Amino acid sequence: MLELSKLTRQADTMGAAVARRRLDQHDLLQRAQADLGQHARVDDLLRQRIARACAEDASWRGADPLGDSLDERHLPEGPPQPATLIAADGSQIYPDRHAVAPYYLLNVGSILLRQDAAGAPVVRSQPALFYEESDLYDETGRLRDSEYVNGQRHRLEFETLAQHAEEERAALGGDVSRPIVALVDGPLLLWTAQRATDREISMEVRRFARQLARFRGARVVPMGYVDRPASANVLRTLELADISLEDVTRDKVRAGLYRRLTDRLLFSGLEAGQRSGLFASTSQMNGLLRDTGHRIIFFYLNASQRAGADHAAIVRVEVPEWIASEPALLDLAHQAVYADCRLTEYPYMLARAHELAVVSTADRAEFEMLVGQAMLRHGVPPVISTKAEMKRLTATRPRRHP
Amino acid sequence: MGDVGIMVGRVLRATTANFSVGCRGLFTIADRLIPEFGGLVKALGRDGAVIYGLTYNVTIDDDAFVRQLVAAGLEDATYIEDQRQNRQVPVVADILTVGGQDAGQELSYRLPAQPPGPLDEIYACNAAEIVRFTLRNDWLRTVLAAKDTPSDQLITASLSAAAAARPLGQREAYLVAAGRELARQMALDLGRLDGILGQLYDDIEEKTRER
Numbered sequence: 121m122l123e124l125s126k127l128t129r130q131a132d133t134m135g136a137a138v139a140r141r142r143l144d145q146h147d148l149l150q151r152a153q154a155d156l157g158q159h160a161r162v163d164d165l166l167r168q169r170i171a172r173a174c175a176e177d178a179s180w181r182g183a184d185p186l187g188d189s190l191d192e193r194h195l196p197e198g199p200p201q202p203a204t205l206i207a208a209d210g211s212q213i214y215p216d217r218h219a220v221a222p223y224y225l226l227n228v229g230s231i232l233l234r235q236d237a238a239g240a241p242v243v244r245s246q247p248a249l250f251y252e253e254s255d256l257y258d259e260t261g262r263l264r265d266s267e268y269v270n271g272q273r274h275r276l277e278f279e280t281l282a283q284h285a286e287e288e289r290a291a292l293g294g295d296v297s298r299p300i301v302a303l304v305d306g307p308l309l310l311w312t313a314q315r316a317t318d319r320e321i322s323m324e325v326r327r328f329a330r331q332l333a334r335f336r337g338a339r340v341v342p343m344g345y346v347d348r349p350a351s352a353n354v355l356r357t358l359e360l361a362d363i364s365l366e367d368v369t370r371d372k373v374r375a376g377l378y379r380r381l382t383d384r385l386l387f388s389g390l391e392a393g394q395r396s397g398l399f400a401s402t403s404q405m406n407g408l409l410r411d412t413g414h415r416i417i418f419f420y421l422n423a424s425q426r427a428g429a430d431h432a433a434i435v436r437v438e439v440p441e442w443i444a445s446e447p448a449l450l451d452l453a454h455q456a457v458y459a460d461c462r463l464t465e466y467p468y469m470l471a472r473a474h475e476l477a478v479v480s481t482a483d484r485a486e487f488e489m490l491v492g493q494a495m496l497r498h499g500v501p502p503v504i505s506t507k508a509e510m511k512r513l514t515a516t517r518p519r520r521h522p
Numbered sequence: 523m524g525d526v527g528i529m530v531g532r533v534l535r536a537t538t539a540n541f542s543v544g545c546r547g548l549f550t551i552a553d554r555l556i557p558e559f560g561g562l563v564k565a566l567g568r569d570g571a572v573i574y575g576l577t578y579n580v581t582i583d584d585d586a587f588v589r590q591l592v593a594a595g596l597e598d599a600t601y602i603e604d605q606r607q608n609r610q611v612p613v614v615a616d617i618l619t620v621g622g623q624d625a626g627q628e629l630s631y632r633l634p635a636q637p638p639g640p641l642d643e644i645y646a647c648n649a650a651e652i653v654r655f656t657l658r659n660d661w662l663r664t665v666l667a668a669k670d671t672p673s674d675q676l677i678t679a680s681l682s683a684a685a686a687a688r689p690l691g692q693r694e695a696y697l698v699a700a701g702r703e704l705a706r707q708m709a710l711d712l713g714r715l716d717g718i719l720g721q722l723y724d725d726i727e728e729k730t731r732e733r
Binding site: 231233234235237238239240241243462463464468471472475 | 587590591594595596599600601603604606607608609
């Protein structure tokens with residue numbers, strides 16, 4: 121039980137600290153934005169510094185600019201064209217050794233919306249249950265953990281999205297004039313478990329590249345949408361702009377001047393609906409993807425409908441690099457997603473995909489009751505652990521009033 | 523089981539005296555509004571028992587997501603249809619139990635021994651079933667005595683529907699008989715009786731003009 125009365129003073133102190141930090145950030149941000157204006161030009165020297173920073177520190181995550189300036193801004197021209205939007209999101213029940221039986225569950229929700237069509241969008245929700253020993257235990261006999269399940273969920277979300285994308289293009293008779301955008305919540309750049317081996321990473325990269333090739337074959341724009349991004353790749357590159365090549369050392373790049381800022385703040389001056397230039401993260405994973413022809417690039421977009429930096433809603437959008445070779449298609453995708461953010465400054469599609477995917481605590485309880493009944497029919501009493509039972513009982517205890 | 527009629531929804535919760543039905547939305551099926559205030563519905567129990575009830579309230583709930591969309595100026599037809607057709611926010615119809623019939627037994631206007639079960643199917647009664655149920659006026663007493671329901675308007679709507687279910691030539695006679703029964707049951711509350719009969723008269727006048 122959380123005794124709020126014991127936290128009142130700390131909450132107040134915390135509020136003051138946040139305000140102080142915000143003030144300090146403001147001065148630093150002004151300096152960074154001035155730097156961006158002053159050192160915006162992308163030349164060979166900057167590229168050499170970026171290459172050196174990568175070589176000096178493998179963990180350095182800068183931004184490799186695709187354009188001629190770090191400070192590019194772009195507003196699509198021409199009226200938006202109706203597009204088809206597809207979004208998928210996933211939810212899960214993690215394996216739990218205290219539950220009635222070992223299992224895990226994935227649920228992928230998806231929505232397909234044709235922007236100019238009458239009628240409701242197509243919505244789907246597809247659960248998948250995993251209970252075989254080969255699903256549940258790794259080679260050392262340990263129960264699979266949340267990191268593994270998250271990886272499986274990401275894969276299923278992306279496969280679902282690719283499948284719907286291909287089906288939609290096929291339903292159009294292969295007509296590629298209509299833009300189709302496939303949205304996922306979060307980065308598009310592949311994520312792998314920290315302890316993954318080189319072989320596992322290589323397999324995952326190949327698998328991911330196969331899915332991206334499906335999108336490319338269907339001429340569909342896969343897009344990762346990161347709301348309130350914490351990334352600072354462009355700032356890392358900006359920190360290199362004012363130092364000599366010899367000064368690009370491991371210590372120097374690790375002690376970056378703008379460590380306390382994010383790219384979101386740096387680009388808070390983007391106008392409503394405007395996007396930044398295109399960049400590629402210098403991560404090793406992106407290097408592996410580049411070798412498959414599917415390097416991931418990103419830009420920042422102001423998803424707000426209101427003018428002014430105070431109302432800016434800067435998000436990070438990630439797409440495969442092959443989209444950059446079709447600027448008109450990139451513009452159409454940009455416009456389609458921005459239009460989808462009109463109501464709440466967040467894609468309606470992603471909000472709905474999440475709603476379709478989410479497995480609530482009540483859903484889980486009902487599902488476990490269903491499993492319990494099935495076990496009983498087969499002569500196995502469903503018993504949760506004593507610890508789980510105690511947690512269940514104490515969680516529902518009435519609140520004590522002091 | 524043969525043709526049981528138009529499905530209204532499934533039971534969400536129930537007491538002996540009333541029950542609530544989760545519906546997929548507001549529909550017009552074969553010129554009938556589903557669910558409809560004053561409409562006679564039936565719950566089909568698994569043991570062959572039937573429970574009859576009158577729809578006395580229809581609720582459309584909102585949620586935080588819808589509220590935010592509306593406040594932001596929701597106008598796009600595709601989003602509106604998504605909210606209407608795909609969101610899992612049920613329309614809830616509240617039903618006042620007015621009678622029942624156990625398997626192989628006569629129709630009864632008493633409250634049933636058990637309420638309908640969770641997720642039991644609820645169907646709109648067809649004209650023949652409405653006529654059969656309203657052959658006697660015993661159900662009026664249950665409606666008049668019901669608490670927390672708009673009883674007077676419910677009686678008006680239900681009598682009007684019962685009259686409409688009959689051949690044209692029988693409607694007036696039916697309503698006159700029902701009016702007499704109401705007068706008998708409400709002899710000590712003439713003000714309320716006058717209100718109900720007035721509403722009923724207005725309703726019949728309106729329907730006559732429509733024709």
